[in-house]
């Protein structure tokens with residue numbers, strides 16, 4: 001039916017007129033998907049804000065028990081991975097196969113490093129009895145005796161948010177690393193050329209988004225007590 | 229309606245989307261938007277009758293003041309089942325996933341949706357979500373109501389809340405995938421000449437709906453996720469005993485669940501615009517206003533969720549703002565009613581089945597909308613909150629309007645989807661039965677609610693019995709009205725006369741391709757040269 005258009009590229013799906021249309025659709029689709037992700041994390045951030053504004057002390061007391069050092073290192077690791085992704089996408093635009101693979105592998109490595117550090121943090125918090133619904137204990141928080149009961153309760157709520165939000169973020173990273181494994185495989189086969197590198201670009205967008213979520217999580221969770 | 233013999237002859241020889249492949253796997257692995265639409269149609273019909281059966285039992289129980297058919301616990305499970313099935317598994321996907329899937333690409337002259345595989349995945353997510361919810365029923369049911377309010381749902385209910393919530397959560401992906409697909413398709417895949425203001429209003433409605441699906445669904449996903457967390461680990465996100473705030477749940481829940489009402493009604497508005505234009509043989513009056521009104525409803529709809537929480541304990545000033553914003557929605561809604569009426573006013577009308585449903589929609593939506601204004605007023609809402617007045621109001625919108633529009637659309641495009649015409653007599657008859665049955669069921673509920681009968685109770689004081697009996701009688705008529713189309717539409721697949729490409733002599737690209745359409749919709753990509761609804765004298769000679 002549109003054999004002429006089909007002949008132009010092996011990557012053109014049957015229902016698109018040309019590569020430009022296909023690429024624009026994929027890109028808009030990815031941005032729309034990120035919009036849904038913003039709303040997803042947005043709901044959680046809104047819930048976080050509701051409790052933080054009504055019980056600021058609880059969040060200060062609880063936040064002290066996170067490791068600012070490891071959190072900061074992880075922030076640096078993740079921001080660096082954003083750079084390597086950007087370089088991988090750039091290599092896609094120039095069609096440099098070796099560079100694509102190199103930067104993608106580097107990104108995955110940084111992603112794994114982030115998850116490793118996160119796992120160390122989780123195990124520290126587990127040992128400190130800070131996991132709500134599992135082994136949470138108020139005693140380790142050294143809550144001053146003069147704070148109201150509601151504040152004390154909401155220190156636990158802080159950790160609910162901490163584990164849930166960083167957990168969801170980590171899940172997104174694991175998915176991202178999985179996607180990159182597949183993209184790296186395709187890059188090695190030389191699929192990405194200056195004319196066609198949409199999958200590389202879209203997965204890059206996803207990774208940047210996951211990084212940005214962390215950029216919000218880091219101050220909201222780790223730096224609560226540092227601003228005074 | 230009358231296809232010429234030559235037309236029918238050529239249809240026979242042509243391959244269409246139904247005959248392009250054979251075998252069950254050619255359906256389960258299809259990426260054809262038309263086949264996926266049909267698969268959705270079959271599945272939502274199943275869930276519709278499941279939810280309908282629950283409603284039937286409830287109405288039977290309410291025929292007498294005491295509890296004789298079922299007792300309180302079962303009754304609570306029935307209304308939860310009814311709400312969850314009808315809202316998440318019937319109304320939300322109904323018009324978008326069935327008619328939208330089937331028609332949207334054809335209407336804009338595309339060969340498929342932008343992401344056919346994601347479209348197929350949406351059906352699988354829908355089915356898995358549905359199966360989880362059915363599992364919840366088999367495991368004993370859920371008694372929280374479709375709203376899953378905390379802390380009852382997380383601390384006290386002894387029923388299969390988690391299964392149902394997981395089902396709703398998974399189903400959310402199907403909504404998001406559909407919305408995302410539609411948005412990108414409308415933006416990027418319109419045929420040459422199909423400018424934004426040449427889009428049929430049905431496409432505009434799908435576009436506005438998709439914005440809501442994409443932006444609101446993730447928020448209920450969070451709310452459902454947090455319920456699972458709180459219920460399984462006993463942490464206190466919404467539980468006041470552990471420092472949580474139950475009102476926060478209501479905010480998250482209604483941030484999705486109010487806009488989702490527009491997911492049910494906007495597509496219906498799109499369908500009705502198409503039908504009214506065709507059977508009035510006239511362009512829709514104020515086309516641009518109609519398109520903008522759809523967008524306005526979608527956008528303002530995001531800012532009114534607090535009107536479900538006037539008595540929840542939220543800030544009084546918040547309530548006042550939410551009340552005011554809710555009134556604003558009436559403006560674009562009224563524009564739509566006005567413009568449909570104006571379209572009909574000077575049209576040359578005919579009253580085939582789809583038109584009967586469309587006219588029913590306009591009338592019932594007006595009643596549903598006006599009572600909505602009453603409920604948006606703080607003082608009245610405090611009086612009738614959680615009474616049958618609210619039940620009647622939203623059923624006028626969700627059943628009287630949305631289901632009517634779905635049925636109207638189904639009849640209107642049935643010949644396009646199947647290549648066969650349904651029996652017109654039976655169509656008209658069941659449209660009338662539905663209209664009568666619906667009003668008899670729900671109008672008495674306005675009165676009941678205003679007199680103070682609360683919703684979600686299995687028994688009531690004896691003085692309410694007459695009105696309840698009327699309502700139950702109406703429900704049985706309504707049930708007949710829903711079973712009839714199921715029978716004659718299915719039979720028409722074999723017995724219905726074959727039709728040509730344009731049995732209604734309607735405008736729109738979907739009527740230019742054969743019935744049923746070929747696998748890739750058009751043999752040659754169409755070029756659009758005229759505005760929508762270019763009905764003229766020649767076309768009137770049906």
Ligand SMILES: [Cu+2]
Pocket residue numbers: 485486489532533535536
């Ligand atoms: Cu509402």
